[in-house]
Amino acid sequence: MRRLYRKDPHISNKYKCQVLKSLYESLFPTYSKLWIESIVVLTNQNANIAGESHYKTDKSNPTFADIESLEKHYKYRYGNKELWRLNVAQVKAVAKKLKLHSGEEESKGTILPGFDLVEDLTDSSDKIEVLVRPHGLQLQTIQRVRIFLDNPKADKEEIDQFRLKAYNSLKAIEAVGDHPNINKVWQLPHEDGLVIEASDWSQEGKLSDFIHENGKIDLDLTVKIIRGILNGLMAIHKELVIHRAICPENILMVKGVPKLINFDLSYVHEDNRPFTVIPESIILKPSPYIAPELYPPKKDVFEASDFFGVGVIFLNLLLTNCHLKIQKNL
Template sequence: MIARTGAITPRHLFRLQRVTREMVDTVLDIRAAMLLNGRYRLEASLSPSTGRAMGEVWKAQDVRMERTVVVKFPQLYAMRSAEAEERLKRFQVEAVATAQIRRDGVVEVHDRGEQDGHPFLVMEYIDGITLEDFMAENGMIDLSAAASVVVGVAYVLAAVHSLGIVHRDIKPSNIMITRQDGKVKVLDFGIARLEGGENDTRLTRTGAQLGTVCYMAPEQFRSERATAATDLYALGCIFYEMLAGRSVFDGPGAFEYQKQHLEQKPIPLRYWRPELPEDVLELVDTMLSKDPADRPGTADEINSRLRGHLPKSGSEAPDDLIHYDPTIPFRNPCAPGEPMRGSRGVLALAETPPFRSRGEVKDLCVQARKLMLADPEQAIAMMAARLPEARQFYGARDTHVLDLARQLAGALEEQSSREAAYEAYRSLHEDTKGLAALGSYSDAAREGMRRCE
């Protein structure tokens, strides 16, 4: 028996695979036409579900808002309890990470829920094509179109990295181009790393590697800490592949890919496209550097260096595009403004105030409450980092700012950080004492101090 010997023979493996397929088919049959929380009616599976898939994705109808959405479940069946727990954790990370990023290029999270013990995530439905299919359809891609895609992804990564999030799985199947307006969308933050959170060390089994071998940076193969530069390496692989019409490396298996990414230099891009400008060839080469320190300092640096190669407003579409067109946002006279820029070696932040409106402070409280469920340390770090900015920008006695301060103090107390919680409550009390209109905050602070003494 397998349970006794630990050995899995080909016969046993076939049996396990057959059971897994049967379980998948059963789950799909059960979920078809299911109405989740009385609101989301599942219509059709959007991805083939296998025992190795991270998630199960459905096209659905939001019957309350009368719109098409995507519902995603973490795939947990036919898994050991430890693996299922890890996947649930990743699913929570995806929900939190995606909801934090405010960029048009990131799929929007509408809702998060659970029914009959099955958690699910409701997201924006994207009518478009994956970059993987786009590249297969077009072969070598015009520089203006390839630059449009890379700038779109870099624009998202600039925001992602400024929040302390590393995607860790940038690849063509996780990038989409919308049908009507050619916008680039970045998907799937299921294995993202949140800076300072529990999965900052590693949210996976010891020694396991996260990513897709064709686009993994050398440091990922060495199981080292992923950084923003890790995402930029993957984007360099994609840029090379779009321009060359072939992958950076072509290994028959994972071991060969690992050896090539770690040790070999790719065939120079100029061999495939000698007509490309020298600065583009140099940028791609830099993005593919083995040493993370030799890559561009930020996603914004990539963005800035490619601006001169984007299509001009009012120009014609590239002749070789068959379907979908990522140049539309730049050729359209109503295209958005320039993506933000940053200097080499510094994580760039948008050149805007830390909060565009008081409502963003309230939104921060909501995000932190959700994050407390998945990663309390990250939630506390996020609130502690933003509270001084909020106080400076709107004043210490603004009600939204006071809500954030009270929530931070409560979170610290909940995590048994009594001294830090006492100081947070004391600061809140100093800001509100003697003001009748803010009596509830003062009372809550005084009571919190008493509990933490």
């Protein structure tokens, strides 16, 4: 009897996996790294198969004898939370991008219904940050939208607690009302309950962009900028909100006027209990603008922590991009 042998399909699939991985990493550089592998399923029921993979295999490039084994393997992998790398929102974002690259039509606004995507500003894996405008209204003011992504390893209670804290923080900022040195923030509804923060935007960008583009800033303008930042801080401190991350990247410039933005790391004092929007497992990134007392294991949070950042900004403006050191010790 003649035996027919096929070339190993994993060989050709390996190249496809490399292309897909390269595409994924270029489109989503802030997402978790993924291991993309070839899985072969034999569907000929009359074939004599030797050396097929067990559905609980953890080895790369498995070969299954039938579709039933593939289904069992999928359920096994799906049930193992240690293997999860992306949350639901991230998976949807990847699927939409892949459809776009496969030639399927997709509207320009892929993030939020009713909005056109202007620019993707995402630089972290815990939230999506984009510039958008209402669909079809090219002359409409551009808005910034930040979508806070749930922790894929968190249970329902932890997710609900995180969302409640995020909403409470947004409400605290809204309670300040219109203030010339605080960027207006409001909530957008989402069918899956994700916390979405919308705010006005400025073509001038952030204070960090302002410093980079203007170089040396004269003393009068420097004092004006610092005074505006302090006015904004005094307003949020009256609402028992501490920003915790005052730095040039968290200050929007609008016609030369500084406005505080990015309150996701802020502390809100409520019922004598401070809490933060970001889960406690996420540590503040080391920065010269962060006050030493904010780094773990120190947990005291006071208004003075915000003023520390203002002082460093003042120094940076006066000395024009001086070399700043991170201070973790009081």
